[in-house]
Amino acid sequence: MIKLEKRAQPSRTLALSTPLIAVVITMIAGGLLFAALGKNPFEAIGTIFWEPLFGEFAFYYRPQLLVKGGPLILIAIGLSLGFRAGIWNIGAEGQYIMGAICGAGAGLAFYPMESIFIFPIMILAGALGGWVWAMIPALLKVKFGTNEILVSLMLVYVAEQLLASVSLGLLKNPQGFGFPGSRNLQEYASAHNAELITGTGMHWGVLFAFIAVIMSYVLLNKHILGFNIRLTGEAPRAARFAGVNPTRLILFCLGTSGALAGLAGMFEASGPAGQISIDFGVGYGFTAIIVAFLGRLHPVGILLAGLLMALTYIGGEIAQSNMGLPAAAIQVFQGMLLFFLLALDLLTNFRIKFAVKGAA
Amino acid sequence: MKLTKLLTSAALVAGLATSAMADKTKVGFVYVGPIGDGGWTHEHDKGRLAVEAEYGDKVETVYVESVPEGPDAERVMTDMALKGADIIFTTSFGYMDPTINVAKKFPKVKFEHATGYKQAANVSVYSARFYEGRAVQGHIAGQMTKSNTIGYIGSYPIPEVIRGINSAYIHAKEVNPDVQFKIVWAYTWFDPAKEADAAKVLIEQGADVILQHTDSTAPQAAAQAAGNVITFGQASDMSEYAPMPRVSSIIDDWAPYYIARVGAVMDGTWESVNTWDGIGAGMVGIGEISDAVPAEIKASALALKDKLADGSYHAFTGPVNKQDGSAWLADGETADDGTLAGMNFYVEGIDGDVPQ
């Protein structure tokens, strides 16, 4: 009989090696799936993992990893703070959309004026938009005790409808012949979140993501607030005795995650996407939840998880166009990767013992 | 070192592109939905398969499905261009700016963007005059309705959809002065359950003809369940619901255009063009009119179709007033493409406002 025994301390070696093992197992299982679909499994796996990093056109894909991973990391860092304290913000997608609407809206309000102050104002507006949207579940939770999972999730749908509304109305490009969508901010120099160094994929959003990783690391390890967050998550009762103010913690965690999601939306709208349109939201807010857990809610882990997730997206697209793999197969592949990563996490915290039946 | 590597790669790309041109023409397709959506993307993919069937070994087609609009689309297009695609079809309105961006970086690659308005030296735009098909629908619907109420399910209030409503209304009104349109906006591109609800609501409120500008067969099934309600297939033929409730359909047929454009790349005659084709060029197909439609209505509908096809009749021919009663088209005047492309008003007689 197999028995699990909790480790006194999570195993460091395993914490570092299980993700690699999970990736290897996923490659095997995914290979079988691709073979079942009649594709060469070695070629498919190689295309997904090798091509974007070291393939012939890696000079193009590597920067794209940052473009795709940046928003995921930025949002996931914010979410991880709340998740650690047991505060579940599932609505980052809505906060991301609201940040984009407010940020882009602030920029477009100045059109066509050029000024170096416009972009900082947009950053503030974007963060504020996401923050306000996250404060709704936060305040309702604090005041009425409503469930933040539900409220934040509901607000995603509200945000999506608002997005459709402004794309067709308020922010519609007046020179767009009646088509939905805002002006392209890439063509508005003061509002454009351009690459900081051409060809690197580094835009302000990626820079903010890196800063967020560092700040969150410092916060969690060196600051009393970070300690309180961890304490609340790991031992809620002890936290209460220690005098942690749950109200303030809820407002801080939800507010921060909302602001970061809003920033991610604003940087995306003013940079890589360039505009607000009906289909602006592509699920970064939900994927970021997965990224946060894949990274084990640890800042550095999230950084790596975000890049890994971006790799499977980009590699998956290449596999589609090179080998004709259906997009669904890539989705299943990603799902498997998550399953194995989650399942193997067990080994980090538990020891598996084989005991004689009945001896337990 | 990095720079040299980049340059050699770029040179390699150029080399690849030319060598590819020597033997096979590589054609890329970027799809906004899955090829199994049974509607918009499904029909584009049929066009891709038609290109393969037409040119056989001389072409190689690649596609990526469910590509979100924005940076992901730009990356997929760049990827195709880097790997030596000669022509890339980008099949969603939201791909417009990404297409222009990528086209700037790859001046030798040809791009074809569907339903947009931004053209460049190596970017063509193409779209279909679906409103011509709507005219035929309206013509049939106006005569088939007994309750004089026609239900219309719209996705979002954008010019494409509004144009369809106006065209259907004008031609329904022409054959039945008492006809009324009930319009419901679903505010989604794709949600079959919601489309089913919308269709049911319209039927309950007395509509016995349902026109849809959404791609699922949900309204067809709702009509079938209701009994005496007729519908028209949208995007694909939906012939599984013929002869009742589906009495005809508008079919997106991209195959002739795709074959012609790929052919133009092969023989070196490709030029940037702005194509807006209708029934005449075969881009808009009218699915077989079923026996549920009386013979004389069928005959007049086909006559209308022929007039639209040979260009002797324009679906928007004056006199037509705008909804507020102001004159739009004088007697005999036809609408110009600019106004049609950005259409954001109803014509006279339609109730309700275009949501803003």
Added chain:
Amino acid sequence: MDLSAINPVLLIASLMVAATPLLLAAVGELVVERAGVLNLGVEGMMIVGAIGGFAVSVESGSPYLGLVAAMAAGAGLSLLFAFLTQFALANQVASGLALTLFGLGLSALMGQGYVGIKPPALGNIHIPVLSDLPVIGPILFGHDPVLYIGIALVAAVWAVLKYSRIGLVLRAVGENHEAAHALGYNVIRVRVLAIMFGGACAGLGGAYISLIRVPQWTEGMTAGIGWIALALVVFASWKPWRVLLGAYLFGGINVLQLNLQAAGIAIPVEYLAMSPYIITILVLVIMSADKSRAPASLGRIFHASQ
């Protein structure tokens, strides 16, 4: 503008249909959550049920076989979640999200050959006399069988939770798994069974969409209903009858807004489209005075040696 065009009887009859997939998925999730497990993979299980049921009814020609297959497919997929969360002790939020991602991909792969096919029909029941009664006929006696199964399921879940021993054990496990374990109940087994029940219900809800409500197969056709089902459980504060009420409210608002549009009432559509979500939030706030709350062990990982 013509409000008289709206027929309240038909409106109620159609909101019942619109609410059924939601109801099925939500009542399943309710049982899962009462056992102390939060499964965010409802959308994934629904869509796998939708294609599983669709494929089997097309191949076999029997819609009933399809419905059974849909339940099996949903339950089968939920086993993955059960394994991850109950045996591998993985985080439930992340596992549920992964399940949805996996389910969406898997369903698309399974459904590749089924686009553009019409499934065998499952007719409405027709009881002579009763179904023809004015007003109550169309509302109470003119629907498809699955709709009644949904309502019966709510009643059954309510009765079992409230009166039976199984219900007692389930609630004990959900409220305090350590205590339940100490009393000798097998926490893991109870939870795995609850998860499978939730999966079967979600699968049936998905098949209701693909076989009855729409009926066709297209990728991603559940279009977020699984997420709303999740919201509904919380909305109902984990009480079966309130799930029924909530499902009808949700379905009702949607059907009503479409009705108002069709009647030509000049309403800003996008605000109406967001109204069900805003109303849910409002109801939540109003109901916060109610002391009923989430199962105490909801989302917490159980390990016997703790």
